[in-house]
Amino acid sequence: MNKAKQKRLEARGWRVGTTSDFLGLSEEETALVKMKLRLSHALRVRREAHGLSQVALAKRLQSSQSRVAKMEAADHTVSLDLLLRGLVALGGTPRDIARVLARKSGVAA
Amino acid sequence: MNKAKQKRLEARGWRVGTTSDFLGLSEEETALVKMKLRLSHALRVRREAHGLSQVALAKRLQSSQSRVAKMEAADHTVSLDLLLRGLVALGGTPRDIARVLARKSGVAA
DNA sequence: TGCAGCCATGTCATATATGACATATACTAA
DNA sequence: TTAGTATATGTCATATATGACATGGCTGCA
Secondary structure (H helix, E strand, O other): HHHHHHHHHOOOOOOOOOOOOOOOOOHHHHHHHHHHHHHHHHHHHHHHHHOOOOOHHHHHHHHOOOHHHHHHHHOOOOOOOHHHHHHHOOOOHHHHHHHHHOOOOOOOO | HHHHHHHHHOOOOOOHHHHHOOOOOOOOHHHHHHHHHHHHHHHHHHHHOOOOOHHHHHHHHOOOEEEEEHHHOOOOOOOHHHHHHHHHHOOOOHHHHHHHHOOOOOOOO
């Protein structure tokens, strides 16, 4: 179980341990993981809202299906950069993306 | 003159050409550049607010002075990732950072 | 039974970002 | 002047992220 999955469970209300530092997550690491999870979740929600498959989004991004899958899984090999580019490719504006980052639960569209 | 500097001038009100696509910036590229500029500006503002030199911040980030300088210059060799890590290292929360992304002008603290 | 579309996951060669270093400029104080 | 501090900028070896590919699971449909 890696940190990302760990954090995702918690974000969905599982309250593993004391929410934050179950495994040695520094405060700064948790902030980054939190952002990553929000972005990756929003990516999936929006991709589906657009009726696109991972393959279709990958084409827009000049990337590959496997990478899109990893993006949505908040894989540790995926940068925040790439997630931001993904959201932008789905029509997200800076203001949109700001809302995603600020939101506690990844709401729709 | 690269795209970043181009965009920064414009953000400060220079209105180079027709603001946006003076050089062939796609809409998606401008969104990303916009975010980068807001983050880099916020980084400088906050670093100074904390009374830190670039060297001091670099130490916190386990990076180097030159890289911090490039971060604040929105250099093309700097990722959004690194900028986000920089802001987090200065105490920025996801919500804080969201405000930075949404803001038109990089306000303080 | 296929078979096709969609997604997950692992591997790998290469592209890109990064820290470190050198060096330059600007400003201040002695 | 010289010295010290802060910042800017270019280069480079290496670390990391990326696209591509292979493969497997799952669902629905012929």
